[in-house]
Amino acid sequence: MELTTLTYAFVGATFALYIGIAFWARASTTGEFYVAGKGIHPVANGMATAADWMSAASFISMAGLIAFNGYGASVFLMGWTGGYVLLALLLAPYLRKFGKFTVPEFIGERYYSRTARIVAVICLILASITYVIGQMKGIGVAFSRFLETDYDTGLYIGMAIVFIYSVMGGMKGITYTQIAQYCVLIFAYTVPAIFISLNITGNPIPQLGILSTMAEGNTYMMDKLNLVVSELGFNEYTTQVLGSKLNMFAYTLTLMIGTAGLPHVIIRFFTVPKVKDARVTAGWALVFIAILYTTAPAVGSMARLNLMNTIQTGPVGEATGNIAYENRPQWFKNWESTGLLKFEDKNGDGRIQYYNDKNKEFAEKAESFGWKGNEMVKVDRDIMVLANPEIANLPNWVIALVVAGGLAAALSTAAGLLLAIASSISHDLLKGIFKPDITERHELMAGRIAMAGAIGAAGYFGLHPPDFAAGTVAIAFGLAASSIFPALMMGIFNKNVNRTGAVAGMVTGIGITMLYVFQHKGIMFIPDTSFLGDMSPNWFFGISPNAFGCVGALANFAVAIGVSKMTAAPPEHIQHLVEDIRIPAGAPAATEH
Amino acid sequence: MNKNSDYWKENLRLVVVLLTIWFAVSFLFGIILVDTLNTIRVGGVGLGFWFAQQGSIYVFLALIFVYTKKMNALDRKYNVHED
Numbered sequence: 001m002e003l004t005t006l007t008y009a010f011v012g013a014t015f016a017l018y019i020g021i022a023f024w025a026r027a028s029t030t031g032e033f034y035v036a037g038k039g040i041h042p043v044a045n046g047m048a049t050a051a052d053w054m055s056a057a058s059f060i061s062m063a064g065l066i067a068f069n070g071y072g073a074s075v076f077l078m079g080w081t082g083g084y085v086l087l088a089l090l091l092a093p094y095l096r097k098f099g100k101f102t103v104p105e106f107i108g109e110r111y112y113s114r115t116a117r118i119v120a121v122i123c124l125i126l127a128s129i130t131y132v133i134g135q136m137k138g139i140g141v142a143f144s145r146f147l148e149t150d151y152d153t154g155l156y157i158g159m160a161i162v163f164i165y166s167v168m169g170g171m172k173g174i175t176y177t178q179i180a181q182y183c184v185l186i187f188a189y190t191v192p193a194i195f196i197s198l199n200i201t202g203n204p205i206p207q208l209g210i211l212s213t214m215a216e217g218n219t220y221m222m223d224k225l226n227l228v229v230s231e232l233g234f235n236e237y238t239t240q241v242l243g244s245k246l247n248m249f250a251y252t253l254t255l256m257i258g259t260a261g262l263p264h265v266i267i268r269f270f271t272v273p274k275v276k277d278a279r280v281t282a283g284w285a286l287v288f289i290a291i292l293y294t295t296a297p298a299v300g301s302m303a304r305l306n307l308m309n310t311i312q313t314g315p316v317g318e319a320t321g322n323i324a325y326e327n328r329p330q331w332f333k334n335w336e337s338t339g340l341l342k343f344e345d346k347n348g349d350g351r352i353q354y355y356n357d358k359n360k361e362f363a364e365k366a367e368s369f370g371w372k373g374n375e376m377v378k379v380d381r382d383i384m385v386l387a388n389p390e391i392a393n394l395p396n397w398v399i400a401l402v403v404a405g406g407l408a409a410a411l412s413t414a415a416g417l418l419l420a421i422a423s424s425i426s427h428d429l430l431k432g433i434f435k436p437d438i439t440e441r442h443e444l445m446a447g448r449i450a451m452a453g454a455i456g457a458a459g460y461f462g463l464h465p466p467d468f469a470a471g472t473v474a475i476a477f478g479l480a481a482s483s484i485f486p487a488l489m490m491g492i493f494n495k496n497v498n499r500t501g502a503v504a505g506m507v508t509g510i511g512i513t514m515l516y517v518f519q520h521k522g523i524m525f526i527p528d529t530s531f532l533g534d535m536s537p538n539w540f541f542g543i544s545p546n547a548f549g550c551v552g553a554l555a556n557f558a559v560a561i562g563v564s565k566m567t568a569a570p571p572e573h574i575q576h577l578v579e580d581i582r583i584p585a586g587a588p589a590a591t592e593h
Numbered sequence: 594m595n596k597n598s599d600y601w602k603e604n605l606r607l608v609v610v611l612l613t614i615w616f617a618v619s620f621l622f623g624i625i626l627v628d629t630l631n632t633i634r635v636g637g638v639g640l641g642f643w644f645a646q647q648g649s650i651y652v653f654l655a656l657i658f659v660y661t662k663k664m665n666a667l668d669r670k671y672n673v674h675e676d
Contacts, residue, residue: 066646071627071642071645071646074623074624074642074645074646077645077646077649077650078619078623078645078649078650081649081650081653082615082619082649082653084653084657085611085612085615085653085656085657086615088657088660088661089608089611089612089656089657089660090608093664207647208636210636210637210638210646211635211636211637211638211643212636212637213637220636220637220638221637222637222638223637238631238638238639238642239628239631239642245624245625248624249620249624249625252619252620252623252624253620274675275675276661276664276665276668276674276675279657279660279661279664279665280658280661282657283654283657283658283661286653286654286657287654290650290651290653290654293650294647294650294651297646297647579597582597582600582601582604583597583600583601583671583673584668584673584674584675585668585672585673585674585675586675587675
């Protein structure tokens with residue numbers, strides 16, 4: 001069958017499934033809208049958490065970043081998995097014991113302060129909206145390719161679908177749909193990886209494929225890739241760093257603590273029946289996440305190898321060594337029409353030269369071949385996963401499946417985040433602070449309006465995203481890392497931190513991080529307003545804006561503890577509350593309100 | 594109260610041990626010592642690279658399940674488990 005028809009069929013069938021489940025499990029009470037009814041099994045909850053977690057950034061964007069950054073992209077792999085260790089050991093069981101709906105609710109009660117709760121809501125909204133912008137970029141890429149339109153149109157259609165989808169559901173619907181979405185996305189991710197690994201290395205297990213030799217000859221696959229990229233002036237794949245080692249350290253740490261501070265993930269641990277289950281749910285979530293994350297390095301490296309081999313068909317420097325533009329494969333043409341892939345025939349020879357013209361030494365050598373600069377003027381990293389099966393000549397149904405999987409990943413996370421935004425506005429701000437006597441129906445309505453507003457804002461920024469999907473998402477992690485994680489952790493592990501300290505800490509942490517991001521990436525990500533420029537020489541110790549959250553978090557801890565020392569200790573009943581959170585016995589039933 | 598604070602201390606000790614391993618496999622093996630470890634090869638890649646892109650994730654998984662198991666035992670030992 002033709003690719004377009006197949007794609008429509010796959011995407012249509014999976015969407016019908018999700019919407020069917022959402023309709024069947026439609027939320028009717030506020031409790032069900034925010035957190036699914038109690039009694040979801042840890043394995044099922046772990047799977048739903050994994051779907052919630054793995055977004056367009058993981059599915060669509062990450063392998064593309066791995067493909068072009070090689071070893072440097074390890075920050076995403078370690079950062080987005082290692083955070084689960086922190087979550088399981090430092091937060092999940094205690095937050096479950098506390099047993100409330102939302103993260104700001106915990107912060108408000110532990111720090112006995114409405115101000116703390118409001119500050120937490122603001123931090124949470126900033127982090128979540130930035131995160132949704134990243135999803136919108138991914139959704140835009142997927143829809144533009146699938147509907148064969150330009151990126152902007154793809155984005156508008158994606159916004160409409162996310163809107164219908166998340167406003168209707170609520171958590172109960174979302175938990176069951178997310179289990180379905182996990183199955184779709186993991187199948188869609190691993191099937192092409194197995195095919196490609198088999199093609200290139202003869203080993204069907206991608207995790208072992210990257211360690212193996214090429215199917216033909218006995219060169220190791222990674223050695224071959226290193227050779228192919230360095231021959232064209234690019235950095236060696238397995239050793240290239242992202243900025244510097246210090247930047248990689250900071251980046252990884254930021255993503256890890258951001259993981260443990262993101263409200264849409266934490267909220268899931270409120271829904272398990274027992275404290276014991278909260279611990280093991282984090283483990284199961286990571287099992288399901290690890291399946292994709294350990295496959296991603298294979299997807300990235302093999303996509304890069306295939307891409308290089310498609311363009312550089314013969315020896316470097318020989319006139320016929322490069323593919324002629326008119327002979328370019330179909331996938332190349334498809335992606336050109338989205339505007340995310342661009343070719344410019346700089347030396348007018350009708351062939352494609354793809355090399356690193358920023359490498360001075362190699363650029364000189366290239367000139368002697370008659371090359372006048374890199375002709376692949378735009379290769380958007382975010383297209384790699386979607387283009388990968390086409391580049392590897394896999395059957396059409398595999399390509400259709402990947403599109404459906406990418407959409408599943410983006411939708412599930414966008415919906416989870418929108419829910420966290422909705423609950424913080426309607427539950428924390430309206431019901432908790434400004435209008436305690438609000439009816440359930442009005443609270444639900446306010447939540448839905450908040451979702452619509454958030455989609456609009458995220459879509460607007462999605463038209464000019466500050467970075468690739470994964471980069472944008474990394475900024476969201478920085479914001480969560482610098483504000484929410486320290487407040488939660490100190491709330492449990494340090495009895496002496498009081499309300500003044502907590503508020504001062506959160507404001508300092510997120511303030512420093514936002515200032516740093518905005519001065520390099522532009523105020524509200526509008527590029528012209530960046531007053532220091534997004535250039536590495538201006539970076540603080542070479543730490544990129546995406547990686548700066550851990551510095552903000554450090555400041556948060558220091559300020560909170562310092563200020564608490566100078567002001568009155570928390571009242572007795574709060575000290576007892578903390579002692580009570582620390583032991584599992586006597587946990588309230590899951591979210592019965 | 595004493596019983597509960599002993600429970601908490603033992604819990605903290607476990608968390609510190611597990612987080613030390615967490616730090617070692619990711620930040621230490623995957624970033625700080627990566628070049629040294631890369632001199633040892635696993636199949637076609639260096640050991641440091643392997644830890645950064647594969648090994649650390651497997652260890653993270655093991656850490657959470659070990660923690661779960663140990664904490665369940667600890668809950669019972671101090672009789673603070675649910676039900």
